[in-house]
Every structure is written in structure tokens, then in C-alpha cells.
Amino acid sequence: MNEPIIRGWCPGARRPMQSGDGLILRLRITGGRLAPEAACAIADIASRHGNGELDLGRRGGLQLRGVRGDHFAGVEAELATLGLLDADPGAEAVRNVVASPMSDLDETAQGDAFVLAKRLEVALVADTSLRSLPAKFGFSVDDGGRFGLAEVPADVRLRLMRDGVALSLDGDTRAIMVETEEAVAAALRLAHAFLELAARTEPPLRRMAMLTAKVGAEAVFAVAGLGRESATPDHHPDAVRLIGAFGTHVGVGLPFGRLTANQLRSLADIAATDLRLTPFRAVLLPGVTGDILPRLAKVGLVISSDDPLLAVASCPGAPACGSASIETRDLARRLAALKPGARGIWLHVSGCPKGCASSSAHAVTLVGRDGALDLVLDGRPTDPPCHKSLSPEAVEALFRSGTI
Numbered sequence: 001m002n003e004p005i006i007r008g009w010c011p012g013a014r015r016p017m018q019s020g021d022g023l024i025l026r027l028r029i030t031g032g033r034l035a036p037e038a039a040c041a042i043a044d045i046a047s048r049h050g051n052g053e054l055d056l057g058r059r060g061g062l063q064l065r066g067v068r069g070d071h072f073a074g075v076e077a078e079l080a081t082l083g084l085l086d087a088d089p090g091a092e093a094v095r096n097v098v099a100s101p102m103s104d105l106d107e108t109a110q111g112d113a114f115v116l117a118k119r120l121e122v123a124l125v126a127d128t129s130l131r132s133l134p135a136k137f138g139f140s141v142d143d144g145g146r147f148g149l150a151e152v153p154a155d156v157r158l159r160l161m162r163d164g165v166a167l168s169l170d171g172d173t174r175a176i177m178v179e180t181e182e183a184v185a186a187a188l189r190l191a192h193a194f195l196e197l198a199a200r201t202e203p204p205l206r207r208m209a210m211l212t213a214k215v216g217a218e219a220v221f222a223v224a225g226l227g228r229e230s231a232t233p234d235h236h237p238d239a240v241r242l243i244g245a246f247g248t249h250v251g252v253g254l255p256f257g258r259l260t261a262n263q264l265r266s267l268a269d270i271a272a273t274d275l276r277l278t279p280f281r282a283v284l285l286p287g288v289t290g291d292i293l294p295r296l297a298k299v300g301l302v303i304s305s306d307d308p309l310l311a312v313a314s315c316p317g318a319p320a321c322g323s324a325s326i327e328t329r330d331l332a333r334r335l336a337a338l339k340p341g342a343r344g345i346w347l348h349v350s351g352c353p354k355g356c357a358s359s360s361a362h363a364v365t366l367v368g369r370d371g372a373l374d375l376v377l378d379g380r381p382t383d384p385p386c387h388k389s390l391s392p393e394a395v396e397a398l399f400r401s402g403t404i
């Protein structure tokens, strides 16, 4: 528990990742539900042991940033006291489950994703033969309501429906229906089928989408012993807007997924029940009304879905990330001020081609390379650029002139 095992990617609380600004520790909060007392305690840990900044990731994980190496043992001890530390790194790694955040309060939800996600986590940890799953291999539990997870990356998807649970695989659109009580066991069988089939490839495949592309989803379902009966898609309600005041909750946006310790404390102070961390770069507060929004705006949280910052994705860039050769977030803020979202431009500023902030294609993607920026239109950071080696000033000029 004393010496940090430094990992190069996909960190946990047990296995931190070294970054340009210190260690990153990712906390996996079951179902994204965080009690206000725990949120305050995490904010204190971030202030005392880290650089006071946290990131809410694309799978709803909460990352402590800038933790000093000689403080690591102390952080682990405090997380253990809060019940936020897994028994061992393997258990933590396999507990990679994201769930719809508001199942208990969303009348359009088809069931309680939190309960199912918790059962799934317990089963994943108990099945030690799944410890060899690739680090990023993950599951989603979608409640079938307005807070659906269709856009959230997951290798195995569970979606609650009227008559049970629809199971589907990344990279494939078909779904197999199982009874709700059987869903956890079926999801584990799919994970085992992945391990079995992926091991037959050379080099072994690391994500389900790669496997379904190679062998077909039907082969994975067959190895898992799951039938061919397809789920009939339920009507999926329109996605809810997350930011602002709505019937049962208030939502705030986090530009670039970044949250300060003070902002987390403010959210905890205002929360009526618990905080709901979402994979949408937003935190929801159930049971509070819109009159608290000005207080949240005052501490720098986004309270309007029209905020230009929400149309821009950006990774931490330099100097926080050692892989970056350019500064990203100041540039992203300057470009956001030019309101690209108002022109329908969804922008991504990435410090390098890895594209940590977004795996989606964006209308405009800027990619750091050798201290300058490559410009990709309608693509991802790894796609061929149409302009290379631009300075930040040149990019701004292109935006200002309306060329982009």
C-alpha cells in the first residue's frame, strides 16, 4: 500500500498514472453516486495531496490530479477510510462499469441501473479469471430512459427494457434479450467469450469492437452460450438536456471535464441528497431547485447548455501531460469565445494524436504535433490533416475570418 505502482495508461486509485503534473488517481464511484460527505473528503484530499484539480472522465470516473508521489500512501489510507479503495489493483481494474445516473428519479427509466451495475461490479470482482481482461475493457448499464448511454464507450452494453435486459457488443448493433436476473451472469459470459476468442488472434485483440469486426458478434454470443433471439428495441426517449434546472434535478457542466476542489465542495454543500457524476462532463444534483444556479455559476460551473465552452472538447495538453507538445486549454477557451458552436462547429483540441478528450469525429479537430497544430476536418485526431504545422495564432485567424 505504500509504493505506487505507476502505470502508463488507464489509471486507478491503486495504480496511478504518472503525468506531467504529478500522479493521476482515478476513483471508480459505483453508479456515479457520491454522498456529499464523501465529495467533501475527496475535495480535501485533492487540495492537500494533489494540485486541487479533478477531472470527470468519459466513463464517469473522478480523477485526482497532481498527486505528489510521497503523498500516495496517505491518499490511499484516506480513500480506504472512505470505502473508496478496492482490495487490490486487479479488483479495481475489472470494476469498469458505467451506469445511467438518474434511474431512481427518471420516470422514463425501465429499471434501476444502479442496482444492476452494483451487482455486476460485485460479480466482476469475484470472478478472478476475468482479471486478464484488457485495462480499458468496460461495461455500461443503460436504464433505457432519458439518461441513456448510447454515446458512452463500452465493450459490453446492458440495457434495461420492459421485458428484461438487452445485451449488445461494441461494434455491433444487434442485441440479445435475457431475463433481468440472468443479465449479470450473461455479461460475464460475454467477457469470458471475449478472452477466449481474443486469445486466438495474434497479437491478441484488446477491445470488443476489434473482435466483432474480426469474427462477428454472432461468434461471441455463440461462445458465450447466448441465444439468437434479438431484442425488439423499445422506444428510446429523447435525450434529456443535462445543464440547468429540470423537474427533479439541477445539472452543471464542467468545461473539459475539469473540476476544482472548491467547486466540488460547493456542489457538496448544495446537494440535497447525493451528487450524480455522469459520463457527459456534467454533475447532477437531485432534489434541488433552480434558485441555486447563480451560486454554482459564481464558482465557475456552467449552468446553461448554450455556454460556448460546451461545444469544445480539450485534453489537458502541455505541461500537464508529458505527451503533449502544445498548450491546449487556453487555446480551446479562446476559440470557444469565438462561439464555433453557434455555427454548428463541434471542436476538439488534442495535445497529441491519442485524442483522450473525445473518441468521436468532430467538425474541426486540432492536433498538437512537434509544437504546432495540424487541422483535421470532419474527423478524429488520427485522421489525415488538411493543414499542417499551424500556429495557435494562425488557427485563431482562420476562425475569426470564418474560413473555419
Ligand code: SF4
Pocket (backbone or CB within 6 Å): 315, 316, 317, 318, 321, 322, 323, 324, 325, 350, 351, 352, 353, 354, 355, 356, 357
Ligand atoms: S491526447 Fe495526448 S496530449 Fe492529450 S492528454 Fe491524451 S496523451 Fe496527453
